[in-house]
Amino acid sequence: MKKLNYLFTTIIMAVLALGCDPVEDINDSLAENEAGIVDEFSYTLTEDDYKETLGLDYANFNTIDDARDLIPQVLEENFPFLGANSLSTVTYDLYQPVQTERSLIVYTVTTEDYDSYPDTEEFDNFDDEDQIYTFLDDKYGDVDNRTLISLTYKFYDGSAQTLNNGFLRVNGSWQFALGLTNAEYNEVGQGFANFNTEDEALRKLPIFLKDKFKYDDVAEGTIKSVMYKLYTTDEDDIDNDGSVEDRATYSYIANFILIGSEWEVYNNVVSQTLQFGNDGSTWIPDNTISYSLVAADYAFIASELGDTYPAQTSSMTQYGNMDRRSGNAAFWSDDMILEAFNLLLNDLDPSAEEGQKYAVTFDIYNGSNTTETFFLIKTDGVWVMQ
């Protein structure tokens, strides 16, 4: 029995030694060389990202440089598992304050005013915006910075109209603020040429803007300043008459931004996007263009390299993919593919700047039909592997 015990012990030890984890070494090596998960995705920063992750007071960045510097921290915090070659298009808010002003000077251009300029003397109206600015420079060139002029004037554009618009003095030049004509106040449901409350103005003006510019091609993100009038108590003594109880019509400026097809009150932040790429250890602003080969591209490569790699190109032409079985006569090696992509990218994007990156995806056959992606960067005028 003792001998048997030895035998059993030997067998059990052999079993434990041989039967452990056959795939352990492979798995360890896979874990070590893990490329990480690659993803291409869009992400919009949340309030938590600004305040918790970055410790900012407000949910926006002051400058684009801040965004470039700080967004990588957010991506690292939220997507720690993503590895090299991941791409993220990040949407963030940028603080771009636009001041709202109250009227200080209300003025209606007089016949005498028109008569003092040769261009406007004959018809007693303006017919060119430059004429307005010349007049303003002459009459109000020395007002304090950020003074608003509510100007009522006649303007000839096919027919003569009476307009009331705002002009804000900003650092020596004039910033235009669209005003509403009396007719327009009527259109938005006001009996008088003013609004009764600020809330009413901010509710109706987006509708007004949408209607007014419905035939114009206004770019998304455009900010428009609008000058509107309120019949209100002058609590702040805007008119400097010493009284804070007088009721009168005052002009204000509000800013609106076009988001989608709607105008919204502009709260001093604009939405911006930046692309970031993961280089394996951190996220950096990135210019990678993702591109998938189309039929014409395979044809282009075949025509360019048909003589150099006849077996590869004829197989590629037949099957519409690159043979990646290293045992096969039609096998495309990495170098051959790189050579082909140099020709292709120089054809597709000849003016690509130095440092431009591409993620080129192409169809392959490796026993089954699938795809592969090469990550290329233009270095010294040549496309090389990243």
Added chain:
Amino acid sequence: MKKITSSLTLVFLLLTAFMQAQGTIRGTVVDGENGTPLPGVNVVVEGTTNGVSTDFDGVFEIQVVENTGSLRVSYVGFKPSTLAFDLSGKKVVDLGTINLEMDSDALDEVIVKAYSLAIDRKTPVAVSTIKAETIQNELGSQEFPEILKTTPGVYVTRGGGGFGDAELRIRGFNSENVAVMINGIPVNDMENGRVYWSNWAGLSDVASSMQVQRGLGAAMIGLPSIGGTVNIVTKSTDIEKGGNVMMTTGNDGYTKYGFKLSTGLLENDWAATVSLSRTTGEQFVDATTIDAYSYFLNVAKKLGDNHELSFTAFGAPQRHGQRQNRLLIDDYRRSERGIRTNTDWGYKNGQLVNIEDNFYHKPQMSLNHYWTINDISSLTTAVYYSFGTGGGGGTAGTNKFGKYDTNYRDEVFGPVDLDKIVAENKALGQATSAETFLRASRNNHQWYGALSTYNTELSEYIDLTAGIDLRFYKGDHYTELTDLLGAAFYIDNNDVNNPNKVVREGDKYNYYDTGYTNWQGLFAQAEYDKDALSAVISVAANNTSYKREDYFKYTPDDPLRETDWVNFTAFSTKGGVNYRLDEKHNVFGNLGYFERAPFNEAVFINNRNNVNEDAENQKIFSAELGYGYRGDKFRADLNVYRTQWMDRSYTLTRTADNIQYTANILGVDALHQGVELELQYRPVETLTLTGMASLGDWQWANNVNNVQVFDDQQNPIGDPIDIYLDGVKVGNSAQTTFALGADYAVLASTTVRASFNYAADYYADYDVTGRSVEGLPQTWKMPDYGVFDLGLTHRFNFGGFNTQINANVFNVLGTEYISDAQDGDGSVAETALVYYGPGRTYTIGAIINF
């Protein structure tokens, strides 16, 4: 050790129903011819239901309440023996060694011959035999062929891990090169040679033995025995009266219950056996669901002394979820489900749907006639009919099932969101062809056969056997649309007779054809047996004819719609000598040459009716030497083999832009040689140690030059290519295996088992025709692995019924090992597509005999 033994004893004493015993009778039952212990022998007190079975070592111990009486000892293939006992004044009586004599009633010998079973120390082939007892006790939820894993030269894999998806490979040859016979009837698919074990799920319950003959084998009929032959013999009139009910439960909800009932041979010379079972639950791999039944019926009648008729019908209707897509090692590493990961299933309406599944029912019926013509002659005839209905499910249309495609999965490798695919089909509108849907590749067939064997003694020492083997097979192949996934129809343009065909669920589309296979075989064998020498020589000739009819690719008036018969005549001859040096030692040798007709797909390449004129018979030459030792405590078998496969032919096919390219690759040679060793050692009565080692050297032997590729119009495409195979290792089977096993009777009623199986030198599978560049490395060699199994069998009397508990834990250590691999780019681990073998699984079952 002692402590473990004591605690085990205590546990089983608690489990054992206590009986008021008068005394105990002991004994050991052995084969009278060679002294080999016989396990599973029935020992019953005559006139009672009190009975036990012998353990693996032939030992039994029965408690009796009577003082005197007799014991009836019976075993399949042996003459029953009745022994009187007298307990008066004693508590224990030891009957010593009981010799059972082989049943001289001709029936069993006829069966042995008709079923091509090899006889120990006589038939000159390498053989391992698994007894019914072993199958019953040790199989558990394993796949049926896995019971052979401890025999040399055999590699069994569960493939993707679905129920019945196992594949048996012998000596490095795939399943289409391993012949399988059930009761002497060949069951390899007539068109592609494969064996689908899910069709035979119930056989493990009724098998009386399973024999694996490596190499040429003992069969006389034409068989694809390149790697070997597996003979499964079911129970018949030889079975004892009685029956059992059984229930087994295991991991992942595996549940099997069934019963078996046998009348034994009745007074009126009738005998019947019926067995039914039901299996549900899942296998180890995710979503490998099981929904299976099995049935077996045998009715036999003795007609006088000289005739016996036996009708057998069995089948196993089943549907099971599959894993059809291998994954990268890194995929398993990353997947939450680890080695259980299966990407071929999803959810629809909250229900699990197997995107890849298999459903099949193939009843096999045979009528056997055994006729003992006179003292020296017999004729056995079997006519059989089998028809299969079913197929394999899969995907069609736009592929939305990618393993990384998180548009349709919650996470990579997660279940497929079929509801989303349904919604997308619906969004296209009910007047638009389905974008993505499910289909089944159907394969319905009918197989008629007749096999007749005449045996006579030419002289005292020479037996002559001759016979005829006829087979006719008709297989319908088509694609069936099984689930439109929310769409109303699909428009198919593959049927030239129905352009823009509107296909709905249940309709055929894509392809529809019938393959016919006709087989006529003749065989003869002479056997000499005198004193120490036995020798055998056999010859066989067969004609295989193929015909193909295609209903979709050709119009009814197209002469190509139905081909002529294409004939292949093949010959084979083999012979062997066995010499019994003395009572203990024997040596044998065999030699054979045989040809095999090419498979259907090599004749009608690309599933079109253009006959491949270059298709050729494959030629196999095999030689083997063996040595056997039969001692009291020690048995050993050692053999060396060399199988040379000449003119192995391949058809290379590639599809692109719906154009199919082909090439015939002729003259590929392979050489499989190796050494096999099997040992059994019984140092003490209660302990049996077994060992097996198999060292193979399987390689491709030459390069093939100037292979021309053709398009579907038979126009040559490009320059001829070369295929570089010389010295490349054969993949898909472990070239080195060994096994160790121990079987220890803790108590007379309780046996514990342990076994360890080790596999090494295992190369990834690959497309031989893809090696068209010189100097490539060997394909990826998978990590060596070992798997450790434990088992326990405990017998006790349960309310008067002889009851048995079997518990098995497979892969006790939970070893994570790769069981199958497909070679990838650069032949490295990172690119190989693999299946892992199952992790730790278990079954526990009870059999109550009555």
